[in-house]
Structure formats: C-alpha cells, structure tokens
Amino acid sequence: MLANLTSSERQTALVLAGGVAVAGLVMAVLGRSDVLGVHGVIVMLCGGFVAWRIMSSFYAAEPTQDRSVSYYDDPIKAGIALAMAWAVFGMFMGVWVAAQLAWPDLAFDAAWSSFGRLRPTHTSGVIFGFGGNALIATSFHVVQRTSRARLAGQVSPWFVLLGYNLFCVLAISGYLMGITQSKEYAEAEWYADIWLVIVWVTYFILYIKTIARRNEPHIYVANWYFMAFIVVVAILHIVNNLALPISWGHAKSYTIWPGVQDAMVQWWYGHNAVAFFLTAGFLGMLYYYLPVRAQRPIFSYRLSILSFWGITFFYMWAGSHHLHYTALPHWVQTLGMTFSVMLLVPSWASAGNALLTLNGAWHRVRQDATLRFMMAAAVFYGLSTFEGSFMAIRPVNSLSHYTDWTVGHVHAGALGWVALITFGSLYTLVPKLWKRQGMYSDALVEVHFWLSIAGALIYVFAMWNSGIIQGLMWRTYTEDGALSYSFIDSLVAMYPYYIARAFGGLLFLIGTIIGCYNMWMTVRSAPHAAPERDAPVTPATVPGE
Amino acid sequence: MAEVERDPVSGRETTGHEWNGIKELDTPVPRGVLMFLIVTHVWAIVWWFLVPSWPLGTTYTKGLLDIDQKTTVEARVIEGQRERANWATRLESEPYEAILSDENLMNVVRSSGRQLFGDNCAACHGRDGRGRANYPDLTDDDWLWGGEPALIEETLRVGINTLHPETRIAQMPAFGRDQMLDREQVRSVAAYVYSLSHPDYSTPDNLDRIQAGQEVFATTCAACHGENGEGIRDVGAPNLTDPYWVYGGDLDTIIASVHGGRQGHMPTWDERLTAAEIKTLALYVHDLGMRQP
Numbered sequence: 001m002l003a004n005l006t007s008s009e010r011q012t013a014l015v016l017a018g019g020v021a022v023a024g025l026v027m028a029v030l031g032r033s034d035v036l037g038v039h040g041v042i043v044m045l046c047g048g049f050v051a052w053r054i055m056s057s058f059y060a061a062e063p064t065q066d067r068s069v070s071y072y073d074d075p076i077k078a079g080i081a082l083a084m085a086w087a088v089f090g091m092f093m094g095v096w097v098a099a100q101l102a103w104p105d106l107a108f109d110a111a112w113s114s115f116g117r118l119r120p121t122h123t124s125g126v127i128f129g130f131g132g133n134a135l136i137a138t139s140f141h142v143v144q145r146t147s148r149a150r151l152a153g154q155v156s157p158w159f160v161l162l163g164y165n166l167f168c169v170l171a172i173s174g175y176l177m178g179i180t181q182s183k184e185y186a187e188a189e190w191y192a193d194i195w196l197v198i199v200w201v202t203y204f205i206l207y208i209k210t211i212a213r214r215n216e217p218h219i220y221v222a223n224w225y226f227m228a229f230i231v232v233v234a235i236l237h238i239v240n241n242l243a244l245p246i247s248w249g250h251a252k253s254y255t256i257w258p259g260v261q262d263a264m265v266q267w268w269y270g271h272n273a274v275a276f277f278l279t280a281g282f283l284g285m286l287y288y289y290l291p292v293r294a295q296r297p298i299f300s301y302r303l304s305i306l307s308f309w310g311i312t313f314f315y316m317w318a319g320s321h322h323l324h325y326t327a328l329p330h331w332v333q334t335l336g337m338t339f340s341v342m343l344l345v346p347s348w349a350s351a352g353n354a355l356l357t358l359n360g361a362w363h364r365v366r367q368d369a370t371l372r373f374m375m376a377a378a379v380f381y382g383l384s385t386f387e388g389s390f391m392a393i394r395p396v397n398s399l400s401h402y403t404d405w406t407v408g409h410v411h412a413g414a415l416g417w418v419a420l421i422t423f424g425s426l427y428t429l430v431p432k433l434w435k436r437q438g439m440y441s442d443a444l445v446e447v448h449f450w451l452s453i454a455g456a457l458i459y460v461f462a463m464w465n466s467g468i469i470q471g472l473m474w475r476t477y478t479e480d481g482a483l484s485y486s487f488i489d490s491l492v493a494m495y496p497y498y499i500a501r502a503f504g505g506l507l508f509l510i511g512t513i514i515g516c517y518n519m520w521m522t523v524r525s526a527p528h529a530a531p532e533r534d535a536p537v538t539p540a541t542v543p544g545e
Numbered sequence: 546m547a548e549v550e551r552d553p554v555s556g557r558e559t560t561g562h563e564w565n566g567i568k569e570l571d572t573p574v575p576r577g578v579l580m581f582l583i584v585t586h587v588w589a590i591v592w593w594f595l596v597p598s599w600p601l602g603t604t605y606t607k608g609l610l611d612i613d614q615k616t617t618v619e620a621r622v623i624e625g626q627r628e629r630a631n632w633a634t635r636l637e638s639e640p641y642e643a644i645l646s647d648e649n650l651m652n653v654v655r656s657s658g659r660q661l662f663g664d665n666c667a668a669c670h671g672r673d674g675r676g677r678a679n680y681p682d683l684t685d686d687d688w689l690w691g692g693e694p695a696l697i698e699e700t701l702r703v704g705i706n707t708l709h710p711e712t713r714i715a716q717m718p719a720f721g722r723d724q725m726l727d728r729e730q731v732r733s734v735a736a737y738v739y740s741l742s743h744p745d746y747s748t749p750d751n752l753d754r755i756q757a758g759q760e761v762f763a764t765t766c767a768a769c770h771g772e773n774g775e776g777i778r779d780v781g782a783p784n785l786t787d788p789y790w791v792y793g794g795d796l797d798t799i800i801a802s803v804h805g806g807r808q809g810h811m812p813t814w815d816e817r818l819t820a821a822e823i824k825t826l827a828l829y830v831h832d833l834g835m836r837q838p
Contacts, residue, residue, distance in 0.1 A: 146564040220564040291567045297552055300572035301560045330614045331597035331605040338589035338598070345582045352578070360554030478656045481628030486663020488672055 002057045004067065004074060009154045014054045016159060020166070021047030027191065030249040035177045039170055039191070039251065046166050067154075069538050071144045073433055075157040079137025080426060080433075082165055083130050084516045087419075090125025091509040097122050098505050102498035112176045120175045120187045126414065127185065127277065129168045134422045135281040136161055136203070139226040141429060142288045143207060146223060147214030148537040156206045163199035167192055179251045183266050185273050186240050190253040193241040200237065204230050215537035221304045225284035228312050232276040240269035260327045268319035275315035278413065279381075282421050283311075286354055289425040290374045294364060299356035303349050310346025314339050321392035324401060333394065340392030344385060351382035369442065369449040373424030376453060380416025384409060399471040404494070408463025415456040415508055423448065423515055430519050437529045440521035444514055451511030458504030466497035636828075637821045641694045644828060651832065658829025661822055665814070666830075674833045679792055679809075684833045687789035689715070691778045692834055698827035704813030705781065712813065715781035717769075721804030726761065733758035734766065735799040741774050741786045742794060 002010060021044050028040025097118050100106045107114050144151060151157050171188035174180070180187040188196070207230055211223060243253040257265045291298055298304060320328060320336030355378050358365055365375050387409050391400045400406060427445055431438050439445055473493060476484040549561040550568070557570040593599060596608040607613075626633075632653045636644065644650050663672060669680040676682035681689065690700050690713060703709045706716070720726040726734065737758025740746045747755060762774065769782035776784035783791065791809065792802055814823055 146567070148565070216562075216564055218562050218564075220562075220567065221569075288565075288567070292565070296554075297559055297568035297570050299555075299570055300574065301562075301569040302572065302574050303578070304569070306574055306578070325614060329597070329605070330612075331600060333614070334592065334596050334598040338592050342582075342585045342589055345578065345585055348581075349574075349578050352575075360552075480632060480653050480656065481625060482653070482657030483660045484656070486660045486667065486672075488663045488667050489660075492672075 017051035083133035086129025093122035098502035146220035152209035222287040229281035267322035271319035294361035307349035314343035344389040347385035354378035370427040377420035384412040403467040405467025436526040455508030462500035705811035709813040717807040719806030
C-alpha cells in the first residue's frame, strides 16, 4: 500500500500517524484516572502501529508510473476487507444479544457482557463497521469510475478509511467499558465524536474534489446519493453530539440539549441516520452496481430526480414519528407523521426504478445470485419503506411502538435492504477490483443468497408476530377495566419468537462467513481476467472533441 | 458524451448520458407515481387543517377538530376510572371480611391483582408467587409477618428493613461471624434446629450435639423464634419447625444462616402504588395461599 506513495506523501502520512499517537498519549495522561486513559492507550497504539508500518518501508522504491492514468484502488480493497470483518463481528454480537433475550444466562453475570453493553456493539458494529466501511469503499470506487477521474488525494483516502475505523474501535471498545452518551446510534463519547468530525470533513473534501475533477459532463445519480450521505451525516453528527465534557480528563459528557428538545434532536438524528446513512448511501451503491450487473440502462432518469429530491427533502421532517404520544407537542408529531406518509412515494419510486431497470434482464436475475441479491434488496427496500410510513401513522404507532415490531422493521431494512445490496455490490466489485474472471465459487454465492433470505424472513416474521402479540397484550383490558396482562406475561409469550429470531440471525451470520471465505478465495486463487481498459480519462487518452 | 439511442427492450430513448457503461432511459415519470404523490399530499394538507400541525411563532395551528393529545389522554383516564369505579371504590372502602365473602369482587381481585403482582412482585416472588431461593413462597401456609389481609397490607405498605419511618424491622444476627457463638455452638444449634423439622435426625449418634444445641437455642434464639422454635410473627421471626424455608432448610444452609445472619429486604410500596392497589395485592396474595391445595 505504501509503494504507491511518493516520499513526500509518506512524510505526510507519518506526521499524521505520529500526531494521532501523540494525541493518544495526551489522552492517556489526562485521563489516567478514568476509562479515558484506556482509550488514550488504544489511540496511541493505533497511531504508533501505522507510523511503524510507514517507517518500515519509508525508503522503499517510489512509484515510477504516472499515477493519474490509473484509478486508486488500494484503499477500496482495504475497505472491503474491513467491511467484511466488521460484518462478522457485528452480526456475531447480534446473534449473541438475540440469544441473551431468550436465555439471559448467556450474559455470564459480567458487566461487559451484559445486554445493555453488548447491544450497541452489535448496532454500531453492523451499521458503522460493516455499513460504513462498505459505503466508503464503494463510494471511492463509484466516484472514480463514474467521473473517470482518480481520487483527489493519495494520503487522504487512507486517512478517511483508517481514521473512520479508529472511531469504530473507540466507540465499540467504549461500550464494553461502560462509556456511552446513552443516545441510540450516537453512543460514542465526545472525543470520539470530535475525531469523527475531522475524518468526515476530510471525506467530504476528498469526495467533492474528486467530482470536481471529473471528465464527464454530468454527475451520475449514485454520486448525488453519496454526496447527500456524506453532507447530511456530517450535519446530523455534529448537531446531535454537541456536548460538554465534565473535564478534559474524563470520558463523560453532558449534552447541551435540554429535555424534550434533546429527544427531538436525537430522533431527528436517529431517523436521518436511517435516511442518509442506511438509505441514501446504499441507494448510491444500488444505482451503480445494479445497472452494471444487469447490463441495462436505468429505467427512468426523471424518476431518479424525483425520488432523490423527495427522499432528501421529506426524510428531514420525519424524525418526530419516533416520539408519538410523548411529551413532544402534538403539532410536531403531526408534521412527522404526514411527512412520513408523503415520503412513501419517492421511496417506492426508487425501489420501482431499480426493479424496472431489470426489465430485459430477468433471465440474469434467475441465473445470477449476485444480481438477485440486489433485486431482493430493492424488494425489501420497498417493503420496509412502506412499513415505515405505515408505522409512522399515530394510531398504528400506538400499537407498534416499544414492541418487537419496531425491531423487525429495522431488520427488514438492515438485513433485507442494506446487507443484501452490499453483498450484491461486493460480489460485483471484488472480481473487478482484483481483476478476476468471477467469484471463486458461484455456488457459494447462491448458498449465501438463500441463507440470507431465509435468515431475514425468519427474523422479520418472528418479530412481526411477537411485536403484535406484545402490543395487543399491553393494551388488553378485562371486562372490569383492569389490565389483563402484566409485562412479564408478555415476556413469557415472546420466548418462542426470541428463539426463532436468534436462529434467523444465525443463518444470516453463517451466510456472511461463507461470503468472507468466498471473497478471500477469489482474491487468492480465482483465475485472472483478461485486462480490459479501466482507467481515468487523461489528456493523453482524450481524442480531440 | 454518448449519443441518444433507442433501447430495444423498452423502445425508449436514452438521455444520451453515459457513465462507465451505465446509460439512462428518458422514461417519463409513470402516471401512477404522480397520482400517488398527489393523493398523499392532499391527504397531508387535509390532515394539517384538522389537527395541530404548523408552528406559528409562539403558538401553532390548532386544527378544526380541536384535538390535542393531552386532553385526549385526560379524557381516557377519566373514562377508565369510571369503568373501574363500581369495584374500585368498594375495594377501597369495604372491610376485608365483606370483600372476601363477595365472590364477584374476589374475581376482580384475582384478575387485576394478577397483573399488579406480575408487574411489581413477580421479579422476586415469581409469577406464580411461589418464590425461589432467598425469596419467600407466598402460596404456602407459613408467614413471616402474618397472612391475614390486613397484615399483608401493612407489610406491603411499609416494607421490611426499608427507609419507611414505620418499616418492619427484622434482623437475624451473625452469631458466628460476630463471635457471639463459637464454631461448635453454631454447629450444635444448627443441628438442633434441623432436628425440629427432621425428627428422624435425632439418632443416638446425634443426640449429644442436639441436646447441646437445645441449650444454646434456649439462651440465644428463643427470644425471637420462641421457646419451641415456632417463630414469633410480631417480630418477623420464622417458624423453624415446619418444612418451609426462605433461605433453605438443609444443614449447611442453617449453619450459614446462624454463622452469617440474615437480613431480608422487602421494598415499601407506600408511595409507588395507590392504597387501593396495595389492598388489592394484599387480598390477592392472601387468596394465593387460600387457593393452595
């Protein structure tokens, strides 16, 4: 990876890695009487390790070729490896916490392995670890190919990728030690949040500079979505994480948002994390890898425009539907609910645009599990966006809220949409990137597909059942007007569904492990493909216009 | 820039854009999508007119239906109270004997009490009230502080060893650990206590130890547990002659209890539940024991 850097770039990288190590040292010293000190040591070791790697080949031969005639694929390859490693970790944690709900003794009576600490390691592991790395890797790939330009930086892509993973490590190791801001999907504390701002702004600048040097007259749809993802996640992250640390030497901080405003900011963040991280970013993936794999033109450019602006505009208003029937004023709830329903149209327009793109390629969907991954993802996307708008309606929400139905809905999106589109994209991307004829084993892709579908369906059906039973049990009265069931009665009724859910998750995890093995074997031993021209447009290659 | 082409499958023209081989068709937005868009927007606008929706500086549009979640929930609470009024007021005001003899009222106690017990008591005493190790079984005939509804109500109200000013207080001292009894005395008194509920333990082999234990018991334990070890409910000292045990009735556990002492804790529900709820639970728990075969 260092062979592609010049000596001055290696110096920059070394300074950055050294700076991180020094920052870790400062954290370790300031936080020596707190868990912050442990994180200081982790940061120092990470920075030190990268600095050591740079120094150990600091004087190796510099690149001789003109790098601008080729795409910058090294960080993408690393990003794919990291994404798959996080997928296995995050999904394993998911199976573990699911099993804890059925068999609480699996917490082993230790603080670090209690449900409350493990659950965010699952959510952050899959959303930020797996999803985030997959988004960074594919966005680097898509922006270069659709702009016909090399990434606008040599060191910054590595800074973004490794810096982002340092954030993930800090967040997840922190949960195990009990460090949390208690904000769902924004649990990481202030110092990790500041670090992520630095990384994310670098990502934004890198991305927009790459688009600025494009050699295409138009910006492709996928890049609109990736840009929306990067810009909005930055805004959400900064606003929701505004907080005052109790001292420079402590991990603990207090949010600046008071009372119900804090709840509103949190769910404006939370819902738009779903919108811009888990939807916009992955629609970026879909808009590139699906037409490439299907070898079909996008069904409608106009529909792409309509759904892009619909999604970016309407999602921003929808967060308050997470706070129906709470201290949040009624009028805010009404706005959240109505905008959630209007949001359904652009969401379905996107799903429809993807599925109609497959017209003329359905025979490929039948034969090619990779394309089928993406087709199924679009179907799940359509189903879960319908479900989301439906659940945002206040009376429906009064049944579904706080129940497993919500958990099932999230997983219809996370397993069915996010994970399936990622696997489809990576199965398309890995052979291209490593210049192979195809995946090591198409049969294993097929096995992975069916395990994923079975796992997701078992999970979602179990949670629909348990969620609706729960919701009904909580609101059933006897004819005397007293509640019929205690909470613990509903818990006992959940038991079989909790076992089914853990089993569904386990199937999904096994599929992911098979996917890892298949990708590993593809990189190691699949036959090389004949070289095809896949390079940026440079002055030398542009014929006279 | 690529040329505009005609796609053979759909018959549509492309837009003429191309990125890395990806082209786009110039298909117009389907009419169904536009219709759907109009329907959802019209619905939203109508809804905004009906219920609270848009902020206006320091106030907001109240809506034509004059609905607000606060007034809605207040009305529901009043409605719920009215549904329960016919039995709730009777439970609150009538004496225990009257309630116990009214089968209809006791059926209400059994259904609403079950839910209250599940949400507040089951975590320690189990869903069925049978308790588990260290938490008393409420379905048996043995009571630490008495099984009459009024006594149960008092236990629920003030708790045991709590911060409530009128709390019930009970402590079994740590006779061994605090060196009030030596090791041999602890063993012998435990043997005596064990023999009270296990007559077949009084074999000639054990007789010396049991007799030594009986002397220790008379001077050390009888003040609380009574001369015969049958317990004194006013001070919450358990009956040691029956087969019911809170912490376990095997010899080792009895030795542990005498050595290290015991101090159970039952929370006070005075401010967490209403008087009517506490009374319902007292009746429910009393009834659990009565329904025991």
